[in-house]
Amino acid sequence: MVARYTKNGNPTDVIKVQTEDLGPVSPTGVVVKMLYAPINPADLNMVSGTYNFNPPLPAVGGSEGIAQVIALGSQASKLKVGDVVLPVHQGLGTWRTHANWEEGDLVPVTSIDIKHEYLASLSVNPATALRLLTDFANLKSGDVIVQNGANSMVGQSVIQIAAAKGIKSINIIRRRADFDQVVGTLKGLGATVVVADDFIRNGEFRNLIKSLPQPKLALNCVGGETTTEMIRLLAQGGTLVTYGGMSLKPVVIPTRSFIFNDLQCRGFWMSQWYEKHSVEDRLALLKELSALVKANKLQLRLEQMPFNNFENALNRAINSSQRDKKIVLSF
Ligand SMILES: NC(=O)c1ccc[n+]([C@@H]2O[C@H](COP(=O)([O-])OP(=O)(O)OC[C@H]3O[C@@H](n4cnc5c(N)ncnc54)[C@H](OP(=O)(O)O)[C@@H]3O)[C@@H](O)[C@H]2O)c1
The missing domain is CATH 3.90.180.10 (Medium-chain alcohol dehydrogenases, catalytic domain)
Structure with a gap:
């Protein structure tokens, strides 16, 4: 069949x-x-x-x-x-x-x-999450990343791989009928902060994250307004990586982020990574992910x-x- x-x-x-x-x-x-x-x-x-x-x-x-x-x-x-x-x-x-x-x-x-x-x-979504966290910023324990589409499989993998490395995550999701349950699930996976996309322009959101260092990396699964808001959160010299476009909306970048914050904007496509790397590299990637699975750090x-x-x-x-x-x- x-x-x-x-x-x-x-x-x-x-x-x-x-x-x-x-x-x-x-x-x-x-x-x-x-x-x-x-x-x-x-x-x-x-x-x-x-x-x-x-x-x-x-x-x-x-x-x-x-x-x-x-x-x-x-x-x-x-x-x-x-x-x-x-x-x-x-x-x-x-x-x-x-x-x-x-x-x-x-x-x-x-x-x-x-x-x-x-x-x-493992090969598409968790592999993408690992590459996003590895290839675009020199992240250390205690650093912070921000992402939208955090409830996607890539997003859930990012939360867990980040947590396994001691990296904190600010996570943006859509409001939905079972919102509180999803927040609980993502926090259970190791998310530091989980908020709805209609909350991120609210002053209370800035209060919620004020004790955290500014994110070095923003991961964009969605496009549109939440991406622009994530850019505003980034630290000096921070990087935005776009890997998905679930809202079908373009990425709008505030001019001041380029001029005053030296923003880096990148894109990522896992298929291209596979085309450019050997089968041995692919197997090493899978083994790294499966080691996290076996250590109960990636569900x-x-x-x-x-x-x-x-x-x-x-x-x-x-x-x-x-x-x-x-x-x-x-x-
Ligand atoms: N560049 C690459 O190499 C690469 C690799 C892997 C995946 N991706 C991309 O990453 C994205 C996520 O993939 P996945 O397999 O992890 O997803 P998934 O588990 O199937 O989940 C889909 C996610 O997209 C969100 N979503 C759907 N429509 C949306 C909209 N209009 N606005 C905002 N969010 C929306 C959903 O939010 P709700 O929970 O609110 O419905 C859900 O979190 C996709 O765009 C996929 O193509 C790219």
Whole structure:
């Protein structure tokens, strides 16, 4: 079975779950059975045709996940039956029960011994969180970062990885029906301060954070007004990194922040990091994250939903304000 789309559009309209004949495996190919695959915003943007990279049509949805090798092509030599693998490139199509893939498109991760649903979900969001906290500022214990979209999976990972390094976090989320519960969850993960986006222009907000050092780093998942407000909080020479645009609004930067605060504005795309780094670097990144998982310093809030109920899983993934866990398809 595959979740396939033949044209770009609204994911609930264009994705159809259908049976597919796998066909013969190529000499350098492997047959895999999918184990787990998350539904991420980038996957939905690919289906809509609005992402930076859109797979040729018809396409199978999903980029992240893990699979198990169940058969080998006659010349496949790098993998063996039973290996757990993940796809190297975006857009390979992980929302399917089985696939014939080239072994060169896969990285073996059998040796990383954490829960499989976790292993399937580390490469996009927690990996981005780790890079955001590592590559853009020289953060030390006691430093502060600020982020919006703090309830996203990236945001939750940022909170925890920061806390593990002694870095304090100011977290901005949208107001929603279960707001107090979400605040409690994020504080339980190690958030220092959690506020709603309609509170950050309020004088009381400045009071709430006045005892903290000014943030060195602002992480932008959303765009629009909250981003402008985060910039106003940054310390001299601070850095804004944009990695998401959930509100679809542009980033507006106060001129004075450039002139008087020497603001640095950067962008980050995890796929580009993977393209520029080796498989060994990728495995080192996964091992660093899995060590945090094993030390109980990184918890992934996942909601498993069976692939045979794909429509429900997709609806739940799309309606983020009805959930605060990442939807992961189980096969
Ligand atoms: N650049 C990269 O390499 C990279 C890597 C990973 C992820 N990302 C991006 O990071 C973002 C988060 O991804 P994720 O998988 O962590 O998300 P997620 O767990 O699926 O959660 C989505 C988040 O977006 C928020 N959101 C949705 N619509 C919004 C709007 N109109 N205004 C403000 N917030 C809104 C939701 O807030 P509520 O809880 O209030 O609904 C929720 O916190 C996405 O834009 C994704 O594409 C980028």
